[in-house]
Amino acid sequence: MASDLSVILPRVLIVSRRSVRKNKFVDFVGEYHLDLIVSYGAVPVIVPRVTGVHTLLDSFEPIHGVLLCEGEDIDPSLYEAETSGLSQEELEEIRRLHASDTAIDKEKDSIELGLAKLCLERNIPYLGICRGSQILNVACGGSLYQDIEKELFKKCPENQRVKHIDYDNYDGHRHRIKVVENTPLHHWFNDSLEGGKMEIWVNSYHHQGVKRLAQRFVPMAFASDSLIEGFYDPDAYNPQEGKFIMGLQFHPERMRQQDSDEFDYPGCPSAYKEFVKAVIAYQKKLNSSISVQKPIKLNQEMENERKIILRSFSLAKNIYTTGRGMHPSKESELDAGAEFLVSNTALSVQQENRLKQMGATVRNAGSYIERLKLNEERERIARNVMGKMTVEQLSDLMSFYHMMGQICSEVLERKVNGIVNDVDS
Known part of the structure; x- marks a missing residue:
């Protein structure tokens, strides 16, 4: 029975992050992500950050869900970086302060943007954590702050500024966010919102963040400096029906008490729980559409x-x-x-x-x-x-017509799909 689980359970794709260890590249995914995905009933499938993988995403089908998490800064050329107004000296200082994040990984960008766009096209459940939320926003036409301290602080009163990364207290650092009413985040943390203040304390490991939120999304939480800490697509959110498109800037899976696996709040794992619920529903819907194909509609x-x-x-x-x-x-x-x-x-x-x-x-x-x-x-x-004819001539002839048959089949399929799509529309 156990050997059949990989066939039965839905598949969640997670892209690894590349680092250097002992002068060699090592790919990894945070274990907390994997634990939660497995505990709620899905199978994590790790997509390695290897050159050329962005052209092979079809090989990972069927895809029932995508979880994108940590990683380096997204290539600024993929969004409106030219409007940041940062000087060359400021950019150099950013690279010095955040050396581990500012080394752009274009291959990882290509892989993750490809998966994000695939999810948006097919309505595949998507959960973006930290960098994954930024990828989602960029994929939908939004933009990012290249550096929160250099850009956002200029617009923000000093008493509202927030420290979004603390290298000296990396996992222990927390800051307050305000949760927006009647959003999924509100429902997940409702029991922890004391005195009706709609505030919780979250961890923070980033120097970039959402600048202009893509039009399709609605904010779920803000830091006191106005930075968006969570967002979702309300038209693509219904876990019971296999719909889930969401980004969280913080890491709920790592919001745990010191030297313990106990979460800061009972609602911390809810994003993963609801995400996997949507993944399971999406798999059922996908299997149903495959097993019972709809007849072609004629005009x-x-x-x-x-x-x-x-x-x-x-x-x-x-x-x-x-x-x-x-x-x-x-x-x-x-x-x-x-x-x-x-x-x-x-x-x-x-x-x-x-x-x-x-x-x-x-x-x-x-x-x-x-x-x-x-x-x-x-x-x-x-x-x-x-x-x-000789054997060689017959072999060449057969190869030629086999090739022509393949080309004909591909062209015919495109034409038939075009007719069917025209009829459906």
Whole structure:
């Protein structure tokens, strides 16, 4: 039974972070993330930060959820960095103060932006923690502060400024945030909001953050300096129905008491719990749509044409089975079926005989039979020619037509999908 769990349980993709250890690259994912994903009933699938992986994301299908978490700063060229107004001296100081974060990893950016956009296109559940929330905002057209202290503090009164990273008290550092009413974050931490103040204390490990929130999102919490600490898409949030698109700037999975695994608040693991609930629901919905494929919808004109052809075949069958003719005024109704057969010659002789038994070739079948015979003659000539060819020539010919068949299949599939999409719309 245990060996089947990887097939049964939904899959959550998590991209690793690259670091250097003993002069070698090492990829890792924080264990707290993995623990929570597994404990709530999903399987974490780690996507390694390896060159070229961003072109291989289809290989990780099926994807039932994506969790993106820690990592370096996002490449500023991917958002409106030119509007930051930071001088070259300030940028150099930022790199010196936050050396571990300012080394841009373009491969990780490509992988994670690709996954974020995939989730947005397919409505795959997405949870972004810290950098993952910033990736989500950038993927939707939002922007970031390149450095909160250098940019945001200029707009903020000194008594409202917040320390968002403390290297001397890394895991122990906390700052206050105000939770927005009637948001998922409010519901998760409701029992911990003392005196109706709508405030909790969260950890903080970042020097960048959301500057302009993408239009589709709604804030869930703010720091006292006005920095957005959490946001979500209300139109894509319903865990029971497999909908979950959210970003949190803080790390609820690491909000634990010193030297203990006990959470600061009972609501800390709720983001992961609800995320996995959505992942499970999404998997069920995906499996249902695969197992029971919806029929292609026809527009009214095509549906009328189908009914005319169907009636033509039905009349022809009645003529064949009863042996009686039909009134001359109704003979024109047989034309649609006859024209359909004449225009579709990719049938074998056996299929043609079966159609005759059904009475489908009663009218105008002569031209159809002639075309079948012509195809048989062409086949005979082709066999004679190929019989005189060498093994090498036949092998080359077969390879050529195999390649052409693949190309034809791909082009045909695109055209058919285009027709179906036009019909659906």
